Amino acid sequence: MLTLFHAPRSRSSRIVWLLEELGAPYQLRYVSIRYGDGSGDGPDPANPHPDAKVPALRDDAALVTESAAVATYVADRFPAAALAPAIGDADRGAYLTWLSWIEGEFGPAIFARMASPDGPAPAAFAAALRRLDAALAAGPFLLGERFSAADVMLGGTLGWARHLLPQDGAIAAYAARLAARPAFARAAARDAVPVA
Numbered sequence: 001m002l003t004l005f006h007a008p009r010s011r012s013s014r015i016v017w018l019l020e021e022l023g024a025p026y027q028l029r030y031v032s033i034r035y036g037d038g039s040g041d042g043p044d045p046a047n048p049h050p051d052a053k054v055p056a057l058r059d060d061a062a063l064v065t066e067s068a069a070v071a072t073y074v075a076d077r078f079p080a081a082a083l084a085p086a087i088g089d090a091d092r093g094a095y096l097t098w099l100s101w102i103e104g105e106f107g108p109a110i111f112a113r114m115a116s117p118d119g120p121a122p123a124a125f126a127a128a129l130r131r132l133d134a135a136l137a138a139g140p141f142l143l144g145e146r147f148s149a150a151d152v153m154l155g156g157t158l159g160w161a162r163h164l165l166p167q168d169g170a171i172a173a174y175a176a177r178l179a180a181r182p183a184f185a186r187a188a189a190r191d192a193v194p195v196a
């Protein structure tokens with residue numbers, strides 16, 4: 001049984017969504033973190049993440065952290081769901097590229113825009129949107145017709161950053177398409193700590 005160490009409205013929310021898409025058996029362990037706005041309590045001694053962040057995933061003795069690694073790990077772990085092109089598949093390279101790009105390039109570009117929300121967009125943010133627009137022109141998903149874990153990771157980021165993004169066009173339509181998925185709704189229902 002997988003255990004996901006999770007905090008509501010955080011990077012681990014995307015992993016809840018991905019586990020729902022995969023149909024994976026998992027349990028959630030809610031941990032407290034210090035959010036970027038200063039709210040919340042951290043570090044939580046129950047969190048095995050070396051930096052007390054989320055997501056952290058336990059699979060028996062294995063501990064996996066870093067969002068792209070966790071997404072890669074769980075999507076490969078449940079191959080029947082076909083959300084990760086296998087090693088040797090022609091789409092594997094593009095898939096890994098997107099997973100890394102979302103965390104390594106797109107996330108920082110979003111934070112650059114958040115730091116400077118008015119006026120011209122930072123070059124990295126504008127470039128990231130151009131790249132997504134170009135990819136989605138061939139859509140409906142990052143790998144064309146093929147939905148993958150990379151779409152979940154990007155969809156989660158687009159969701160919390162929607163106020164910074166174009167309100168219409170290919171990116172907005174893509175974000176709406178992803179948010180309409182049943183697994184997204186199931187994950188949203190599990191995101192917050194259940195009220196006892």
Ligand SMILES: N[C@@H](CCC(=O)N[C@@H](CS)C(=O)NCC(=O)O)C(=O)O
Pocket residue numbers: 009010011012033034035042051052053054055065066067068103
């Ligand atoms: N590089 C990590 C970043 C994880 C991260 O910063 N998570 C935030 C929540 S979105 C967190 O746990 N913050 C608590 C803290 O910084 O103490 C990843 O991609 O998983």
